[in-house]
Ligand SMILES: [Zn+2]
């Protein structure tokens with residue numbers, strides 16, 4: 133078995149029609165690993181069918197990336213393609229949409245000098261800022277989808293031959309991305325409607341806090357002042373309603389960085405920069421993690437929490453029912469796009485400004501006063517399961533059932 | 542038989558070391574057809590070994606190109622990637638070198654609407670101007686090499702299975718590019734020395750005209766005022782001596798657009814935009830082609846000559862000995878990079894400003910006064926063979942043997 137071309141084509145079509153909602157005459161820039169060439173070709177077809185002006189694919193190639201680490205002079209590792217990122221920024225300002233394809237080898241750089249990897253990553257992050265600003269600021273419609281690249285597929289299905297692993301991972305992506313059935317565009321409309329209903333209810337309730345109880349978990353999690361729940365499709369500033377993540381199952385908002393107390397036991401391993409951290413258990417006091425253990429990778433976890441001041445506080449809280457297709461697959465994807473959509477999660481580190489009312493206009497200090505956490509990291513970890521209950525605590529102290537045994541109450 | 546990896550690797554190394562002469566710390570932008578991925582990977586390795594800062598490959602993909610012709614709305618065909626070309630221009634101004642890889646399907650667009658092809662080509666030409674200016678103006682070191690892509694290989698060897706055709710074409714490229722032997726870099730140094738010797742002698746002679754005689758050919762070809770012969774490696778304005786074309790066999794200069802008289806019979810078919818023009822015979826009067834026939838493709842030839850005023854005059858004259866490796870291969874490559882280096886040739890259309898003294902500073906009108914032809918086309922066609930003699934006529938009317946039976950006299 134290898135990748136089913138019909139499933140791949142449907143993924144491409146939904147990414148263009150529902151994910152991007154590409155508009156007639158709109159240009160499109162696609163960044164993709166070389167392994168995803170076949171998906172990019174299909175996206176180009178659907179983009180032009182949707183009326184694209186011009187589609188520009190930009191490929192990263194693993195052997196060329198490795199050629200640099202293995203042969204380049206030391207100075208190379210502080211350089212980046214500024215001219216290319218500035219050009220992309222110009223294209224987005226001119227109205228182009230953005231598609232990113234994930235699915236490259238998560239362990240590609242595992243053998244390389246971590247200092248060089250860090251330097252390249254920093255140089256890229258700085259150079260990419262002009263190109264990322266219109267995306268992060270949601271100025272244009274954008275979307276990210278996954279292709280089952282061989283190295284990733286072998287990581288998820290280590291016992292299968294690579295082609296079979298890719299076929300299996302394609303099936304998993306297909307199911308997770310709600311592509312099955314007669315009309316995947318209708319699937320997404322229905323799914324978005326469900327997410328919006330939850331979002332609206334939660335925004336109406338304006339809970340003061342959420343109370344989580346389950347095995348190893350007894351957590352009182354305060355929500356930020358003026359927090360806004362988000363989820364599913366939303367309009368970019370250019371007026372185009374798009375679905376940035378495919379798949380997506382979460383509704384999420386901003387926790388209060390200084391009002392989180394109690395214990396949490398993670399319900400899935402956390403894949404972080406090539407390491408796997410298992411059985412995480414932490415205790416919060418006044419928003420700060422004051423105790424943290426793990427049965428495996430505890431050192432990586434401790435280092436992560438020490439990254440900066442905000443790394444031991446949380447910046448996102450997200451609700452995902454246990455019945456979500458990704459959770460039902462029982463797979464660990466080693467890819468945040470999937471794993472964070474498998475269970476209720478919280479994220480260490482940076483909050484999203486747009487999950488606080490008027491947050492996009494607030495300074496980091498003003499955000500922090502409302503409870504919005506600040507950090508250079510944002511790491512999601514799963515703490516929901518079918519054994520976890522969640523209550524909402526209203527501003528007047530009333531308890532309302534939010535989730536029971538992992539499902540919406 | 543398929544492509545010999547050792548030959549491919551040597552081509553990559555020579556392209557970087559001799560073609561580009563890439564400098565330590567210099568960035569590199571590579572444009573390539575997707576089919577040439579394996580060559581690009583090897584070029585990246587050699588570029589980083591030579592001290593490259595960062596290597597950026599930009600791939601064009603035939604199926605994505607066709608997806609546009611087959612699916613895009615009409616407006617698409619006037620659009621181009623301005624942001625990308627402007628970015629490249631910025632990179633070149635910042636010191637990046639340029640590598641172009643040829644070898645894509647010469648017939649890719651044969652089935653597409655010629656009006657759309659022309660619109661895309663025009664939109665691209667206009668958008669690419671900022672990126673081409675530093676190349677045409679020789680501000681940075683650049684190089685073009687060929688990869689034996691499957692469609693091109695099948696065109697050159699139509700009777701062979703595709704992999705075998707690619708292997709054969711790789712061998713032909715290898716031989717033509719003077720890569721055989723222990724030290725291809727030394728081959729190129731020696732070859733450049735020979736070309737320079739011819740260039741220096743021709744520049745010292747400052748012939749008034751060249752007189753060609755052979756079967757069907759009796760041509761008195763005046764040279765432009767202050768013409769300069771060029772050939773082989775030369776220094777770009779950034780001070781780096783590079784070899785823009787691999788292969789290259791020609792020494793060339795600027796003919797006088799108004800002082801060409803007599804008859805010429807082409808010695809090889811001319812591959813032009815997917816058509817083959819055979820047995821071209823023309824007659825010049827005062828620089829202008831006043832009669833033109835061909836045994837096949839005569840209509841295409843007539844259309845070509847009518848493109849604009851300068852299309853029926855010549856802008857380049859080039860001398861290539863019959864013993865050149867490309868000529869000896871006996872192959873028609875359907876690719877100017879190779880075919881123009883197989884025999885003495887002239888080019889219809891635009892002259893190169895830098896083949897006239899001070900030409901880069903002259904206006905088109907000033908160039909024309911010295912004999913430099915102006916046109917939007919530049920089409921090389923072969924009129925040398927082992928049956929053609931060439932004399933140089935000095936300013937005082939003396940005759941000097943330049944070539945005899947296709948070889949340097
Ligand atoms: Zn999340």
Ligand SMILES: [Zn+2]
Nearest residue numbers: 448472479512
């Ligand atoms: Zn998150």
Ligand SMILES: [Zn+2]
Nearest residue numbers: 791793859881
């Ligand atoms: Zn030439």
Ligand SMILES: [Zn+2]
Nearest residue numbers: 857881888921
């Ligand atoms: Zn030419």
